[in-house]
Amino acid sequence: MIRTKTCGELRKADAGSEVVLAGWVQNRRDHGGVMFIDLRDRYGLTQIKFDLDKPEVLELGQHVRNEWVLKVTGKVLARPDDMINPKMDTGEIELDIVSFEVLSESEVIPFDTDEYSNAGEEIRMRYRYVDMRRPQMQKNLRVRHKAINAIRRVMDSKDFLEIETPILGKSTPEGARDYLVPSRVHHGMYYALPQSPQIFKQILMVGGCDRYYQIARCFRDEDLRADRQPEFTQFDLEMSFAEPDDIFEIIEECMVAAFKDGIGVEVEAKFERMPYSEAIRDYGCDKPDLRFGMKLSEITDLVTDCGFGVFANVAKSGGMVKGLVAKGCQDKYSRKDLDGLHSHIKAYGAKGLAWIKILEDGTYNGAPVKFFETSELDAIAERMGAENGDVMMFMADKASVVNNSLAALRNKWGELEKLADKSVFKFVWITEFPLFEWSEDNNRFESSHHPFTMIHPEDEDKLYDDFNSKDSALGDIRSTSYDLVLNGVELASGSVRIHDSKIQNRIFEILGISSEEAEERFGFFVEALKYGTPPHAGIAPGVDRMVAMMLGYDNIREVIAFPKNQKAMDLMTGAPAGVDKKQLDDLAIKNVEIQ
RNA sequence: GGCCGAGUGGCGCAACUGGUUAGCGUACAAGACUGUCGAUCUUGAGGUUGCGGGUUCGAGCCCCGUCUCGGUCGCCA
Numbered sequence: 001m002i003r004t005k006t007c008g009e010l011r012k013a014d015a016g017s018e019v020v021l022a023g024w025v026q027n028r029r030d031h032g033g034v035m036f037i038d039l040r041d042r043y044g045l046t047q048i049k050f051d052l053d054k055p056e057v058l059e060l061g062q063h064v065r066n067e068w069v070l071k072v073t074g075k076v077l078a079r080p081d082d083m084i085n086p087k088m089d090t091g092e093i094e095l096d097i098v099s100f101e102v103l104s105e106s107e108v109i110p111f112d113t114d115e116y117s118n119a120g121e122e123i124r125m126r127y128r129y130v131d132m133r134r135p136q137m138q139k140n141l142r143v144r145h146k147a148i149n150a151i152r153r154v155m156d157s158k159d160f161l162e163i164e165t166p167i168l169g170k171s172t173p174e175g176a177r178d179y180l181v182p183s184r185v186h187h188g189m190y191y192a193l194p195q196s197p198q199i200f201k202q203i204l205m206v207g208g209c210d211r212y213y214q215i216a217r218c219f220r221d222e223d224l225r226a227d228r229q230p231e232f233t234q235f236d237l238e239m240s241f242a243e244p245d246d247i248f249e250i251i252e253e254c255m256v257a258a259f260k261d262g263i264g265v266e267v268e269a270k271f272e273r274m275p276y277s278e279a280i281r282d283y284g285c286d287k288p289d290l291r292f293g294m295k296l297s298e299i300t301d302l303v304t305d306c307g308f309g310v311f312a313n314v315a316k317s318g319g320m321v322k323g324l325v326a327k328g329c330q331d332k333y334s335r336k337d338l339d340g341l342h343s344h345i346k347a348y349g350a351k352g353l354a355w356i357k358i359l360e361d362g363t364y365n366g367a368p369v370k371f372f373e374t375s376e377l378d379a380i381a382e383r384m385g386a387e388n389g390d391v392m393m394f395m396a397d398k399a400s401v402v403n404n405s406l407a408a409l410r411n412k413w414g415e416l417e418k419l420a421d422k423s424v425f426k427f428v429w430i431t432e433f434p435l436f437e438w439s440e441d442n443n444r445f446e447s448s449h450h451p452f453t454m455i456h457p458e459d460e461d462k463l464y465d466d467f468n469s470k471d472s473a474l475g476d477i478r479s480t481s482y483d484l485v486l487n488g489v490e491l492a493s494g495s496v497r498i499h500d501s502k503i504q505n506r507i508f509e510i511l512g513i514s515s516e517e518a519e520e521r522f523g524f525f526v527e528a529l530k531y532g533t534p535p536h537a538g539i540a541p542g543v544d545r546m547v548a549m550m551l552g553y554d555n556i557r558e559v560i561a562f563p564k565n566q567k568a569m570d571l572m573t574g575a576p577a578g579v580d581k582k583q584l585d586d587l588a589i590k591n592v593e594i595q
Numbered sequence: 596g597g598c599c600g601a602g603u604g605g606c607g608c609a610a611c612u613g614g615u616u617a618g619c620g621u622a623c624a625a626g627a628c629u630g631u632c633g634a635u636c637u638u639g640a641g642g643u644u645g646c647g648g649g650u651u652c653g654a655g656c657c658c659c660g661u662c663u664c665g666g667u668c669g670c671c672a
Contacts, residue, residue, distance in 0.1 A: 027632080027633080029631050029634050031629060031631065031635090033628075033630095034628095034629040034630060035629095035631090036630080036631055036634090038632070045632095047631085049631095066622085066623095082630095083630065083631085083632090085632055087632080088632075091632085108605070108623060109605090109606095110606065111605080111606045112606075112607095112622070112633095114633070116621090116633060117606085117607090118606085118607055119607075120664085121664080122663090123605090172672090175671080175672040177670090195671095222671045223669085225666080225667075226667090347669095447672055449672070453672095565665090
């Protein structure tokens with residue numbers, strides 16, 4: 001080894017020993033006759049002292065620059081009490097230099113690597129290797145490792161096998177767009193990179209593997225977001241002879257271990273459960289942030305005959321009127337503030353946001369007030385649980401717009417009023433998602449999750465209703481599926497799978513997939529299910545999101561070593577890039593002029 | 596594809612309703628200094644304000660176009 005110790009481990013007890021450290025120059029403080037260099041590695045910082053006891057070493061040291069890589073031999077000195085630096089782990093000691101060697105010089109780096117560095121994202125991505133030297137990035141990568149390691153430990157203890165599934169697979173046109181890889185051996189044929197190992201993990205169950213998991217890379221060629229990358233990592237698992245409770249128990253144990261090992265936080269051991277219908281009713285969305293209340297209240301029935309046309313017309317025409325209450329905010333937000341809230345929700349199709357304040361004396365204030373009888377307003381306030389000093393906010397539109405908008409408004413309010421404690425991790429299982437959703441575009445039912453999702457046992461009788469009608473009982477069918485939500489973020493999605501080919505065939509029929517088509521699209525899979533399929537269930541938590549949440553980031557790029565930007569480019573390597581004509585010729589692909 | 600925000604020395608930012616030579620911090624270079632620890636002090640170098648056009652006596656700022664980055668909606672079974 002070039003070094004005998006790391007830059008983070010020397011303590012007072014090491015005083016007197018001679019050690020060799022190696023690392024990067026974080027900082028040089030030259031006082032003429034005495035000079036200090038902070039030497040940095042992954043483990044920490046150690047102060048190196050140069051002085052006139054060795055003038056030739058000091059002279060050489062004065063030519064060293066930031067980010068050079070040094071090997072330093074020296075003697076550990078306990079610092080006198082008045083020179084201890086309590087901010088450094090190694091602040092009780094310093095290294096009295098004997099000699100050093102420059103292992104590597106460095107150009108002037110594009111941005112600072114210290115803890116105060118605040119470079120923009122673009123420059124950080126371009127020079128990710130510099131960015132990674134920052135203590136925060138080192139911490140992020142370490143937390144990620146620790147969390148994944150904890151998951152592997154738990155899964156091993158439960159007798160799960162980690163099994164790799166192929167990266168080069170077959171394209172399945174439904175769902176997200178696939179990344180395609182042209183075949184050289186078969187011109188005109190393509191592999192697809194997996195959106196998830198879904199089909200393979202189910203086949204592993206047919207294959208008797210019983211309990212499988214994988215820290216799996218997944219690929220989706222869709223537009224990106226702060227929490228969406230074209231390639232991302234899922235903790236994917238599948239279990240035979242399992243019911244939802246079995247999955248919940250294992251994931252809960254994994255989350256507890258991952259948060260403990262990752263960031264030292266003890267999260268609740270049992271997570272709350274909430275049916276999808278309740279989540280939509282009370283929070284307007286399927287991923288509620290339960291760190292604060294502020295439930296939505298529907299008032300459609302109270303306003304059907306009111307004098308406020310905006311509400312009454314929507315109520316009469318099958319729409320929905322719903323609201324929420326901002327407690328004690330009456331004098332905190334002006335008319336202008338409240339009217340301005342609309343800008344936060346108009347992206348969801350919200351045409352307007354109505355608000356009514358209840359002043360401290362109990363009188364109502366706001367644009368719609370004059371259209372209502374006081375008794376009507378009293379009834380609305382009572383329904384919503386609003387009291388003097390509160391602000392009531394309302395949306396009237398079709399149900400999906402109302403729910404989406406108010407859910408966004410609720411989250412916005414949680415942020416404005418700091419209702420959501422950042423140190424709290426509130427998990428919830430959202431269960432019983434609808435099995436089908438009516439697609440207006442295609443005029444038929446589509447799977448909410450995927451076509452292999454098991455129907456809720458109580459709803460099986462509804463499966464044979466008319467599948468060509470939007471009002472069919474099929475729309476009310478619940479599935480045996482579940483999402484794990486943490487602080488308003490969807491962390492995982494899973495379900496019990498269909499193992500009965502009769503049900504599976506009926507689902508295909510409803511989805512408009514003919515048996516020939518099913519054969520063509522997933523023939524091998526449907527075939528496999530015919531050879532003795534155990535009942536099985538699974539789930540796949542997103543590792544990037546989980547780690548980002550541990551560390552308080554909205555952006556998963558912070559916890560991925562080499563992420564891509566919003567246009568799916570790697571700014572460091574320059575991918576994607578053009579290729580040689582020869583490579584294209586091998587694949588029989590005609591070159592397209594690069595624009 | 597739509598909407599919103601941002602592009603100013605290497606990096607991070609400022610510049611009022613359009614008005615002198617575009618500032619500040621940091622990094623960088625040189626010098627000073629024997630105890631600093633985000634060292635300090637002195638001096639210095641470093642800019643076609645993303646790009647193109649327009650309005651104006653005058654544009655970093657206003658207008659049009661365009662490019663780039665980010666956020667978001669659509670999209671993501």
